[in-house]
Amino acid sequence: MDLGKDPFDASALVQTPVSDPHIKAAAKGKINLGEIKNLIQLTPGTELGGVVNIDLNVNGNLSSIEKNQFDKFYAAGNVTVNNLVYNAAELPEKVQIKQARMTLSPANVTLSEFDCALGKSDLRAHGTLDNVLPFVMKGQTLKGALSLQSNYFDLNPWMAGESSELKAVPLPENVEFTMNSLFREVSYGKLKIQNINGVLVLKDRTLNLIDLNMNMLGGSVLANGSYSTPENALPRSFFAMKVAGLSFPQTFESFVTVQKFAPIAQSLQGTFSADFELMSDLDSTLTPVMKTLTSLGSLRIADAAIQDFKPLTKMAEALKLDRLKQLALVDLKPSYKIRDGRFFLEPLGFNAGNMAFVVSGSNGIDQSVDYSIKLRVPAEDMNSEANAVVSNLLNRKIDLLQNDYVDLVGNIGGSVTEPQVKFSAADVIKGAAAQVTSLLSQKAEEQKAAAADTVSAALAKQKEELEKMKQAAADSAKKEAERLKEEAKKKLRGLFKP
Known part of the structure; x- marks a missing residue:
């Protein structure tokens, strides 16, 4: 038959399709898509062009491929595409395949060349598909490898x-x-x-x-x-x-997960590094199901600044210390875990200027917060209003010297947007150094060390499976390289046969 001005021949015969299909098929011809569009009805405005050349031939029993007896199954030919253009109203961008070439053999289908443009995007590919006919005829496993570049x-x-x-x-x-x-x-x-x-x-x-x-x-x-x-x-x-x-x-x-579990990030300026593991169910739109999300990780913050964070602003107002509204953070190493819809911060000690902090607690996807905070403030930063707050907590008047410090213990509750801050204890430390380590209680250190729980156990199991897959992929790549090397040797020997 003719397709436009060009002849095209095709035939197919399948015998004994149930027991052991014997396939005999062939196709040969040239398809000029610029002419084909005149033979079929296309949506108005559709652009179609390019040339496809086909020359394929297969003959043999499917069992020969299943047994890797490729010498008993004949399969040869190729399909080439040149300057294919397709643009239609239902496509967001024009598709252009500049060059493509597919080669058929008994063992596999090889894509040796593929050069494509999708609007402003470019894509190049090459690869192989193995076990194609058993996959199509009997639903056996299709195997393949592909390299993509853009x-x-x-x-x-x-x-x-x-x-x-x-x-x-x-x-x-x-x-x-x-x-x-x-x-x-x-x-x-x-x-x-x-x-x-x-x-x-x-x-x-x-x-x-x-x-x-x-x-x-x-x-x-x-x-x-x-x-x-x-x-x-x-x-x-x-x-x-x-x-x-x-x-x-x-x-x-x-990232919506950061917005839900770490709203403080919105008020931070700077950069961070981190190691973490995360596991979650996904809904029909591939969005994490937050209540199933579990995670374990640690961050490293060399230099950052925090401001306009409502819990800090509320603390500053409660203690009459405006310095708390904006803090410079240096060399922080927070650790966290996520489970049951809540983010848990392990006890974190740090210095901000000449103040020292220890913070621990949790916040939830419902925006609720529950954090404990210990704060050491030097006397030189305490104004008369702040002194009055501390005096009220101690139920006595205080007289601070220049090298004294005030220790404060409090809780942040409520929500991220409507935090409730309450300080329940205070103490005056005479001549103490503002070192954060002295604020850390033994209990806090024990809590920080107890990170190995059900969260880490579940993540460790997934990580073990991933390591197995990485090793399997490495072994597969090595095997494929050896196969290609052996094929090259066979072809080279064939060139010198008498």
Whole structure:
């Protein structure tokens, strides 16, 4: 038959489809899409062009492929695409495939070239698919490997509109796929992410992220983790992260988990580094189900400033100490855990100027707060109003000397937006040094050391599974390299046959 001005031949025959399918099929011809659009009805304004050349031939029993007896199954040919252009009203951007080439062999289908543009985005790929016919005919496991590269990729046009909201999609059970990626720059919402590279492994309904590196939010991120879609259950995610130099304001703006569990980040200026692990169920839009979220981590804050944080403002008003409204923070190392919808801060001691603090407690996704605070203030910072507050707590008049300090013990309750601050005790320390270590009680130290609980145990189990997957991926990559090396040797020997 003719497609436009070009001949196109195709045939297919399947015998004994149940016991052992024997497949004999062929297709050969040229498809000029610029002419094809005149033969079919397209939406007004649709742009279609380019040339597809097809030359494929298969002949043999499916069992030969299943037994890796590739010499008994004939499969050969290729498909090439040149300058394909497709643009339609239902697409957010024009699709252009400059060059693409797929080659068929008994063992696999090879994508040796793929150069594509999606609007301003570019994408290049190459890879292989193994066990294709057994997958199509009998639902056996499809295996493959793909490498993706891009200089710039903008996800936003493809995410616009209600219908394109991120949705949880069940991952296939019978697909094993490894993908290596290198994306120089990606735009996603307000996020600008650079130098994304790493490995994705799909197996047993689980997508594993292995050593995924990227630059974002002013710093760097190294992520390992998994996304799984078990049958008859919510999707589940696990991540082990190492971040360095991330901006507090950008991080707060970008992640709903930070907004829910660490609202203080909105009032912080500066950067932080952290090591943390996080596990959560996900809803139908891939948003974490907050009550199932568990996490354990530690941060390192070299230099930051906090201001306009309502609990601090309330403390300043209660103690008549305006200095508390804005603090410079240096060399902080907070540790935390999240469980049952609450963020728990382990006892944290630090100095801010010549004042010393110890803070511990929790806040919830309902914005409730429950924190204990110990504060040591030098006499030189105490004005007459502050002295009156302390005198009232002690039920006696105080007479502070220059080298004296005042110790205060209090609680912050209520909510983040409507905090309630109450100080229940005070003491005057004569000639003490404002060292935070002297404020830490033995009980607080014991609490800080007791981080190994059910949260860390659950996360440790996920981390162990991830390490197994990383090792399996490394072994698979090594095996694939050896296979390619052996194939190259065979081809080289074939060149010198008499």
